[in-house]
Amino acid sequence: MSSHDHHDHDHHHHHDHDGGPRLSRRELIQQSGLIGAALLVSGSAVMSPDRAWAMETTALKPDTMATLIQLARDIYPHDHVADKFYAVAVKGHDTKAGTDAAHKDLIEQGIADLDKRAGAGGYRGLGWEEERVAILRQIEATPFFQTVRGGLVVSLYNQKEVWPLFGYEGESFSKGGYIKRGFDDIQWL
Amino acid sequence: MGAPYALDDSGVVVIIGSGAGGGTLGNELAQKGIDVVVLEAGKRHEFQDFINDEWDAFSQLSWLDARTTSGGWRVAKDFPGLPAWIVKAVGGSTIHWAGASLRFQPHEFKALTTYGQVAGANLLDWPVTSEELAPYYDKAEFKMGVTRTNEIAGLPGNNNYKVLKAGADKLGYKNCHTGRMAINSKERDGRQACQQTGFCFQGCKWGAKWSTLYSEIPKGEKTGKLEVRAESHVLKIEHDASGKVTGVVYADKDGKTQRQKARVVAVAGNSIESPRILLNSASSMFPNGLANSSGQVGRNYMRHMTGSVYAVFDKPVRMHRGTTMAGIISDESRHDPSRGFVGGYEMETLSLGLPFMAAFLNPGGWGRSFTTGLDNYEKMAGMWLVGEDMPQEQNGVTLHKEKKDKYGMPIPNVAFTDHANDIAMRNHAYKQGMAVYQAVGAIRTFPTPPYPSTHNLGTNRMSDKARDGVVNKWGQTHDIKNLFVSDGSQFTTGAAENPTLTIVALAIRQADYIAKAMGAKEI
Numbered sequence: 001m002s003s004h005d006h007h008d009h010d011h012h013h014h015h016d017h018d019g020g021p022r023l024s025r026r027e028l029i030q031q032s033g034l035i036g037a038a039l040l041v042s043g044s045a046v047m048s049p050d051r052a053w054a055m056e057t058t059a060l061k062p063d064t065m066a067t068l069i070q071l072a073r074d075i076y077p078h079d080h081v082a083d084k085f086y087a088v089a090v091k092g093h094d095t096k097a098g099t100d101a102a103h104k105d106l107i108e109q110g111i112a113d114l115d116k117r118a119g120a121g122g123y124r125g126l127g128w129e130e131e132r133v134a135i136l137r138q139i140e141a142t143p144f145f146q147t148v149r150g151g152l153v154v155s156l157y158n159q160k161e162v163w164p165l166f167g168y169e170g171e172s173f174s175k176g177g178y179i180k181r182g183f184d185d186i187q188w189l
Numbered sequence: 190m191g192a193p194y195a196l197d198d199s200g201v202v203v204i205i206g207s208g209a210g211g212g213t214l215g216n217e218l219a220q221k222g223i224d225v226v227v228l229e230a231g232k233r234h235e236f237q238d239f240i241n242d243e244w245d246a247f248s249q250l251s252w253l254d255a256r257t258t259s260g261g262w263r264v265a266k267d268f269p270g271l272p273a274w275i276v277k278a279v280g281g282s283t284i285h286w287a288g289a290s291l292r293f294q295p296h297e298f299k300a301l302t303t304y305g306q307v308a309g310a311n312l313l314d315w316p317v318t319s320e321e322l323a324p325y326y327d328k329a330e331f332k333m334g335v336t337r338t339n340e341i342a343g344l345p346g347n348n349n350y351k352v353l354k355a356g357a358d359k360l361g362y363k364n365c366h367t368g369r370m371a372i373n374s375k376e377r378d379g380r381q382a383c384q385q386t387g388f389c390f391q392g393c394k395w396g397a398k399w400s401t402l403y404s405e406i407p408k409g410e411k412t413g414k415l416e417v418r419a420e421s422h423v424l425k426i427e428h429d430a431s432g433k434v435t436g437v438v439y440a441d442k443d444g445k446t447q448r449q450k451a452r453v454v455a456v457a458g459n460s461i462e463s464p465r466i467l468l469n470s471a472s473s474m475f476p477n478g479l480a481n482s483s484g485q486v487g488r489n490y491m492r493h494m495t496g497s498v499y500a501v502f503d504k505p506v507r508m509h510r511g512t513t514m515a516g517i518i519s520d521e522s523r524h525d526p527s528r529g530f531v532g533g534y535e536m537e538t539l540s541l542g543l544p545f546m547a548a549f550l551n552p553g554g555w556g557r558s559f560t561t562g563l564d565n566y567e568k569m570a571g572m573w574l575v576g577e578d579m580p581q582e583q584n585g586v587t588l589h590k591e592k593k594d595k596y597g598m599p600i601p602n603v604a605f606t607d608h609a610n611d612i613a614m615r616n617h618a619y620k621q622g623m624a625v626y627q628a629v630g631a632i633r634t635f636p637t638p639p640y641p642s643t644h645n646l647g648t649n650r651m652s653d654k655a656r657d658g659v660v661n662k663w664g665q666t667h668d669i670k671n672l673f674v675s676d677g678s679q680f681t682t683g684a685a686e687n688p689t690l691t692i693v694a695l696a697i698r699q700a701d702y703i704a705k706a707m708g709a710k711e712i
Binding site for chain 2: 075076077078080133140149153154156157158162163166167168169170171172173174176177178179181182183184185186188189
């Protein structure tokens, strides 16, 4: 953890604009999305299989973004968390790649390396999580992997829309705390 | 004369830092009519400004100035730029502390006598005894409104506490309750009662938890004798040809260098910044830094033996609801070398929200072993383990040889490596912590590594003898009569207990001493 991670995250969700296939973070999250089905790439956008959401890339190749989303899920797999949240979590890499050539290289080359290691069908072509994870174990010490993983710690788990999926209730001051809302309601002990 | 004070007013006591030590000392001196200027590096946020959000509050409150780390501790690998999680704001770390207010046990003031020589450790007895400090503990507990003292009721137990208590009962532990907490169980001293909101580590938005920010400091300011100058980052302390300190150089909120004259200077910037300032104040007369004839400034850094145990059950716990540190088991705090280590440890409930749990459960961890733990966040209970660690001379704070902050001041490096005793104690504590939860049906337990240090101690330690300590029993430096240390850096050893109550007790006692010495014109 560092404040740096956090600041990166702060920038993730303010760079989208209205119109076109690009969705703002909020719009993206308001729409439904399938969990764990193959992502589609069309033009400069990554799309969910049911076309319920799409994310346009500006600096990274859309294929790279699609693989990043899969990579994010493989690093922090939560079967009850939809792809759209992983997409939001890695969107910042596209934003940063737009102004930081070194970052763009880090991500593009890192993803290209994953595809190369995976063989003919590329990283996303590997059907089993354990096949993909075996590749990740080979590269887990690289700056590429650590950059993606380190960023996700904040950009995935600090999405307020994700918290209810884990039973975390967030802010409570405005509701008067839990003194009358179950701070001691455990029954099973 | 009264606040605000002029920069060239050489009659003031200048206190560096406004936390448990500095904020308390400032109020105590002001109550006695002594003119005080508190220089605080951070901003002033009032408690209404605090944020019920872990990362946002972290950004708002934490000390994030550049630091480096070295040594064998895992923090140096996982959080190399963040050795300590402490607050940079008026009120210091009393803003985010949990509120646990425990007295040291009598034998803990006599670590060397009780434990004997421990190879590789730099143990000493405190020059203060439990009996000498007892009346000041009384005053500190009354001031802070500590539950289970002064006929103040304990806090009600939340879900996380109830799990801990049930496990403690099953294991046969006898000393488990909702703690001695500086959190109001009833309205007291103009502050309201705890609303079981959680987010104690993000600053209490009700003001129910004692903090110098809204208790000591406003009371001191009301006397007209206390001025708190926020965003004043101290760079060095100056002295005259006789070796007495004369004032403090600091960067103000605009980055402009200012010089505040002083009759007395008290350093209370926590155990990383306090030695950093003394070391950075080296002069031709004091080439190794101020008050450092012993060579002990910056050494013997302690951070408590810590670790956490989280456990997953088959039904919801919702540990994030209510007081963060909601209960304690003290049975393991005794000194009992048959366990394979000297000293003892406390087991205290702790909860993290999902964002911090993701960052701290197993830093660097990934994959299903990690995520299936988080999947059960709602069914988790958690405790923090905190025990006495061994002072070691090579653990400490030094000035970085190349890197400087924006004011040109060398940044601090924090070196730490566990002593074998620390490791043996942590392993025992993990085992007992996991047993507490397994006794009530835990499906899975997580022995979680130490977080960046919240308890930072020992880097200007107290000793009777000038040759092996920095300050005497009053926190007065052996080398310079009108220079004091007022924070946890003066601790000779760390004891098992959370340090704040002892810092406050020492500050109240030190205020009496300073007032008397000023009255007698000794300083």
